[in-house]
Amino acid sequence: MTSETDPRSVRSREAILNAARELLLESGPTAVTHVLVADRAGVGRATVYRHWPQAEPLLLEVMATVPMPFLDKATVPTREWLRRELTAIARQLELDDVRAVSTTLANTALWDENMDARRAQFAGILADRLAAALDEAQARGEVTLTLTSRNAAAMAIGPMYYRSTIERAPIDSALIDAVVAALGTWSTDR
Amino acid sequence: MTSETDPRSVRSREAILNAARELLLESGPTAVTHVLVADRAGVGRATVYRHWPQAEPLLLEVMATVPMPFLDKATVPTREWLRRELTAIARQLELDDVRAVSTTLANTALWDENMDARRAQFAGILADRLAAALDEAQARGEVTLTLTSRNAAAMAIGPMYYRSTIERAPIDSALIDAVVAALGTWSTDR
Numbered sequence: 001m002t003s004e005t006d007p008r009s010v011r012s013r014e015a016i017l018n019a020a021r022e023l024l025l026e027s028g029p030t031a032v033t034h035v036l037v038a039d040r041a042g043v044g045r046a047t048v049y050r051h052w053p054q055a056e057p058l059l060l061e062v063m064a065t066v067p068m069p070f071l072d073k074a075t076v077p078t079r080e081w082l083r084r085e086l087t088a089i090a091r092q093l094e095l096d097d098v099r100a101v102s103t104t105l106a107n108t109a110l111w112d113e114n115m116d117a118r119r120a121q122f123a124g125i126l127a128d129r130l131a132a133a134l135d136e137a138q139a140r141g142e143v144t145l146t147l148t149s150r151n152a153a154a155m156a157i158g159p160m161y162y163r164s165t166i167e168r169a170p171i172d173s174a175l176i177d178a179v180v181a182a183l184g185t186w187s188t189d190r
Numbered sequence: 191m192t193s194e195t196d197p198r199s200v201r202s203r204e205a206i207l208n209a210a211r212e213l214l215l216e217s218g219p220t221a222v223t224h225v226l227v228a229d230r231a232g233v234g235r236a237t238v239y240r241h242w243p244q245a246e247p248l249l250l251e252v253m254a255t256v257p258m259p260f261l262d263k264a265t266v267p268t269r270e271w272l273r274r275e276l277t278a279i280a281r282q283l284e285l286d287d288v289r290a291v292s293t294t295l296a297n298t299a300l301w302d303e304n305m306d307a308r309r310a311q312f313a314g315i316l317a318d319r320l321a322a323a324l325d326e327a328q329a330r331g332e333v334t335l336t337l338t339s340r341n342a343a344a345m346a347i348g349p350m351y352y353r354s355t356i357e358r359a360p361i362d363s364a365l366i367d368a369v370v371a372a373l374g375t376w377s378t379d380r
Binding site: 105109148 | 217218219220286289290292293294295296297298299300301309310312317336337341343344345347348349350351352353355356357358362364365368369371372
């Protein structure tokens with residue numbers, strides 16, 4: 001029986017991940033240490049070290065448990081799909097755990113290459129999905145883009161991210177509407 | 191002679207601030223500890239503790255040394271002033287130290303109320319300056335805003351901040367132009 005299928009090992013692994021997640025949300029990434037995680041999970045430090053010899057991969061795995069299924073599977077009309085998806089992202093960005101994970105990722109990525117790889121993957125998925133949906137919408141005549149589709153993710157998500165993490169104020173529907181309008185001229189406006 | 195005017199005390203204070211700044215830029219906020227700062231500054235730990243009993247206010251003071259004089263003193267035509275200011279912000283956001291300070295602020299503000307106060311002050315200054323400049327431009331007939339001037343800072347700075355810290359890619363002039371166009375219909379476009 002390997003440690004990955006040993007029920008006790010699976011249980012301690014889950015307890016450690018839950019404890020690390022609680023600590024991240026309560027006190028930030030600097031609280032995700034072997035000592036504090038072992039304490040909170042009710043396991044010995046040696047158990048934490050056995051599963052995660054370094055603290056950073058544990059933090060990374062905890063952050064990966066926050067789901068980010070945004071901008072997936074575009075539907076027509078694209079403008080309504082986009083407004084729904086951006087509203088969903090806005091609601092997520094107002095959750096403490098998503099704010100904690102996204103700002104931790106942006107900050108730690110500057111010094112940790114594993115974090116940076118996760119940042120790049122996350123940003124790339126969002127940019128690719130949005131660019132594909134907008135290019136298809138333009139091909140269908142739904143919109144004339146006023147920027148390259150490659151710039152769309154920064155233009156669409158950036159204002160909400162800044163509002164949520166720098167201004168720390170609610171993302172109102174007027175900001176979401178302004179973002180949708182900034183991407184292009186929609187055929188229903190003409 | 192108080193410690194604030196004692197030349198030796200002034201020198202050690204400056205050495206500590208410089209060391210803390212170097213550590214922040216090299217390794218991130220978690221490296222700004224009493225032990226590492228004393229080591230780098232070439233002073234005893236007791237000296238660091240005497241000036242800064244806690245590490246957080248030291249980090250905050252270091253971050254305050256990075257100047258952020260953006261969007262100050264608007265000139266006419268407002269659109270050209272805005273494009274220049276946004277280009278200046280873009281160039282700053284591409285500097286490692288500004289990226290380090292801004293993402294550290296966004297992240298640590300979630301758990302530290304002093305950091306949060308500085309975040310609020312910083313965001314408030316930018317939002318107020320931009321809103322005032324745009325309201326005046328609209329009153330002069332230079333622009334018809336397509337969003338409330340209160341939403342302008344998120345719309346203008348958000349895409350560049352996201353591009354720089356989440357996508358980690360250059361802020362091209364096309365993105366800056368798209369941002370300026372997103373704020374309103376400029377009279378020179380009509």
